[in-house]
Amino acid sequence: xxxxxxxxxLIGGSLAAALRARGVAATIAGCAPGGDASRxxxxxxxxxxxxxxxxxxxxxxxxxxxxxxPVMGSLMAQIAPALGPDTRITDCGSTKRxxxxxxxxxxxxxxxxxxxxxPIAGSERSGPDAANPDLFRGRRWVLCPVNDDQRAHCAALRxxxxxxxxxxxxxxPDAHDRLFAEVSHxxxxxxxxxxxxxxxxxxxxxxxxxxxxxxxxxxxxxxSSPELWAGILxxxxxxxxxxxxxxxxxxxxxxxxxxxxxxxxLVDSLEAASRWRRRLG
Amino acid sequence: xxxxxxxxxLIGGSLAAALRARGVAATIAGCAPGGDASRxxxxxxxxxxxxxxxxxxxxxxxxxxxxxxPVMGSLMAQIAPALGPDTRITDCGSTKRxxxxxxxxxxxxxxxxxxxxxPIAGSERSGPDAANPDLFRGRRWVLCPVNDDQRAHCAALRxxxxxxxxxxxxxxPDAHDRLFAEVSHxxxxxxxxxxxxxxxxxxxxxxxxxxxxxxxxxxxxxxSSPELWAGILxxxxxxxxxxxxxxxxxxxxxxxxxxxxxxxxLVDSLEAASRWRRRLG
Numbered sequence: 249x250x251x252x253x254x255x256x257x258l259i260g261g262s263l264a265a266a267l268r269a270r271g272v273a274a275t276i277a278g279c280a281p282g283g284d285a286s287r288x289x290x291x292x293x294x295x296x297x298x299x300x301x302x303x304x305x306x307x308x309x310x311x312x313x314x315x316x317x318p319v320m321g322s323l324m325a326q327i328a329p330a331l332g333p334d335t336r337i338t339d340c341g342s343t344k345r346x347x348x349x350x351x352x353x354x355x356x357x358x359x360x361x362x363x364x365x366x367p368i369a370g371s372e373r374s375g376p377d378a379a380n381p382d383l384f385r386g387r388r389w390v391l392c393p394v395n396d397d398q399r400a401h402c403a404a405l406r407x408x409x410x411x412x413x414x415x416x417x418x419x420x421p422d423a424h425d426r427l428f429a430e431v432s433h434x435x436x437x438x439x440x441x442x443x444x445x446x447x448x449x450x451x452x453x454x455x456x457x458x459x460x461x462x463x464x465x466x467x468x469x470x471x472s473s474p475e476l477w478a479g480i481l482x483x484x485x486x487x488x489x490x491x492x493x494x495x496x497x498x499x500x501x502x503x504x505x506x507x508x509x510x511x512x513x514l515v516d517s518l519e520a521a522s523r524w525r526r527r528l529g
Numbered sequence: 530x531x532x533x534x535x536x537x538x539l540i541g542g543s544l545a546a547a548l549r550a551r552g553v554a555a556t557i558a559g560c561a562p563g564g565d566a567s568r569x570x571x572x573x574x575x576x577x578x579x580x581x582x583x584x585x586x587x588x589x590x591x592x593x594x595x596x597x598x599p600v601m602g603s604l605m606a607q608i609a610p611a612l613g614p615d616t617r618i619t620d621c622g623s624t625k626r627x628x629x630x631x632x633x634x635x636x637x638x639x640x641x642x643x644x645x646x647x648p649i650a651g652s653e654r655s656g657p658d659a660a661n662p663d664l665f666r667g668r669r670w671v672l673c674p675v676n677d678d679q680r681a682h683c684a685a686l687r688x689x690x691x692x693x694x695x696x697x698x699x700x701x702p703d704a705h706d707r708l709f710a711e712v713s714h715x716x717x718x719x720x721x722x723x724x725x726x727x728x729x730x731x732x733x734x735x736x737x738x739x740x741x742x743x744x745x746x747x748x749x750x751x752x753s754s755p756e757l758w759a760g761i762l763x764x765x766x767x768x769x770x771x772x773x774x775x776x777x778x779x780x781x782x783x784x785x786x787x788x789x790x791x792x793x794x795l796v797d798s799l800e801a802a803s804r805w806r807r808r809l810g
Contacts, residue, residue, distance in 0.1 A: 368739060368741045369741060369742075370741060370742070370743060371742075387741065388738075388739055388741075390739075417739075426732065427732055427735050427736070427739055428739075430727060430730065430732045430736055431727070431732070431735075431736045431739055431740045431741070431744050432740075432741060432743055432744060435723060435743060435744045435747045435748070436743065437780075437783050437784075437787075438719060438722075438723050438747060438780075439743075439747050439802070440783065440798060440799045440802040440803070441719075441776060441779045441780040441783050441798070441802070442716060442719050442776060442779075442802070443801070443802030443803065443805050443806045444779045444783075444798045444799070444801040444802040444805070445772070445775045445776040445778075445779040445780075446711060446712070446805060447801050447802060447804060447805025447806070448775075448779070448801050448805075449711065449772075449775055451707065451708055451711045451712070452805060454708050454712075455708070455711055455712045455805075455809075456805075456808055456809055457669075458649060458669055458671075458698075458708055458709075458712055459712045459713075459809060460649045460650065460651060460668070460669075460712070460713060461650075461651070461652075462651060462713055462716060462717065462720075462749075462750045463712050463713060463716045464809065465746040465747070465749045465750065466716045466719060466720050466746070466747055466748075466749070466750060467716070467747075467802075467806050467809070468743075468746045468747070468806070469743040469746065469747060470802040470803060470805075470806040471803055471806040471807050471809075472803065473803070474796050474799035474800040474802075474803050475796065477799055478792055478795045478796045478799055481787055481795065482787065482790055482792060482795065485787050485788075485790065488787060489784070489787060489788060491726070491730075492784050492787070494726045494729075494730055495722060495723060495726040496780070496784070497726075498722045498723075498725045498726040498729070499718075499719075499722040499726075499777070499780070502718050502721065502722050502725075503718075503770070503773050503777070506718075506762055506763065506766050506769060506770060506773070507766075507770060509763055509766065511759055511763060514759045514762065514763065515755050515756065515759045517721060517722070517725045518721045518725070518755035518758055518759055519755040520724070520725040520728050520729050521720070521721040521722070521723070521724030521725040521728060521748075521751040521755075522721070522724065522751060522752055522753065522754070522755050523728060524724050524725070524727060524728025524729075524733060524736075524737075524751075525724045525728070525748050525749070525751040525752040526752050527737055528736075528737055528740060528745065528748070528752075
């Protein structure tokens with residue numbers, strides 16, 4: 249078996265590491281612009297390193313797109329002519345509506361051998377050196393088949409992903425994008441806004457010295473890649489803005505209650521939050 | 530030596546546990562309304578359990594207020610007449626301007642033997658069962674002396690706190706309240722707003738099922754006590770609202786950039802956040 253992974257950073261590298269760790273008998277080709285692919289080969293994540301995606305996918309049984317969402321479309325269009333007649337395809341993008349549309353436009357008849365996917369496992373770290381064979385273990389991996397051919401193809405993909413230890417779910421691209429705007433994309437914006445407000449404020453240095461575990465956790469994902477997250481937030485803008493509007497209403501209720509010294513309203517908001525968060529465990 | 534700790538939840542209980550663990554030779558009296566003090570005695574945190582604070586402080590060499598900020602003032606006024614002529618006093622409140630003013634009003638001449646304090650160590654857990662002798666180890670403990678008598682008194686307090694392993698700093702109540710509005714109080718409101726928006730939204734249940742480590746961390750402190758945090762946010766309202774205004778401006782910049790599909794502005798905000806957060810480490 250030959251597997252081509254396009255984008256060999258945290259996600260692509262961790263997938264390669266998981267396949268390796270579970271002894272999957274395959275030649276793994278990693279492809280990335282710059283030095284990430286040769287770094288991935290150096291540290292044993294992949295057997296072959298490419299900077300040219302067309303060369304990387306040639307002869308592949310599986311092609312996995314693990315590149316940032318904004319480049320996914322052009323990357324798909326670029327390699328489509330080099331896909332074999334039986335090549336199976338998936339991606340690991342954090343948004344699904346736009347990626348599925350890119351795939352539909354790029355792949356032609358190969359679209360039936362594609363299923364969109366999204367492993368729910370990030371980290372504020374990035375690059376092949378952050379790769380971890382256990383990154384996906386026990387985490388969700390969402391698949392978004394959009395027609396019967398793709399639904400049939402899910403069985404093969406589930407088997408392919410088995411070594412990662414991820415728990416596979418299926419939902420529509422639309423349901424996916426709304427749900428992950430709510431539980432991931434918008435929460436990243438919240439953390440980024442907090443980090444930017446503190447980092448641009450007069451107390452930025454003291455905040456480094458005196459922050460406790462609370463701020464450390466609340467702001468952790470603000471250390472994530474700005475380029476990557478700007479891409480995700482813009483790609484899923486409609487759903488993100490819906491989550492943003494509801495968050496902002498809640499925030500304004502809290503600010504208004506503090507301004508008015510309205511303890512009842514304030515406790516009501518804080519209790520709604522606390523009740524939900526305690527369920528999360 | 531006799532130590533009275535008024536409020537024997539997470540903070541008061543952990544102080545008692547730290548003194549115990551380091552073998553401080555003292556009788557520790559714990560006081561709380563309800564069953565917390567007897568629970569603290571049951572699990573060995575304190576030697577004596579009281580529900581009446583006046584009885585608890587009688588004969589004490591040290592009185593430590595570890596009660597919620599909103600009850601601190603009336604508690605201080607209540608026990609002031611029972612303080613001995615040499616009793617040393619401190620508190621563990623999360624805000625300092627209002628607590629110092631309460632102490633000034635309550636203690637009379639004993640105000641010179643008081644120093645306001647704030648251990649920078651919270652947890653979303655509460656109650657004596659959450660007590661942990663290492664809660665303060667390596668963490669900051671801020672003291673806020675406001676006159677020369679109190680500055681002199683700091684030496685004794687530093688020695689008293691030594692078994693906790695905390696790193697002691699001194700600053701004014703005003704500087705304290707601005708700094709902790711920025712690094713703790715307002716970040717709690719941000720997390721509460723996020724938890725409330727998700728918890729009241731249509732996706733609250735799916736969010737429990739599909740949230741990853743990012744949301745888990747970002748929202749963790751939203752599981753904190755609503756009553757406690759409403760008290761802190763209202764007590765430090767002026768400073769909290771200043772932090773809130775700067776955060777909201779940053780949030781609006783991010784929302785505006787997503788609405789306008791303005792990648793440059795969006796990346797600028799995300800980078801300011803990421804730069805600061807990476808410094809925090």
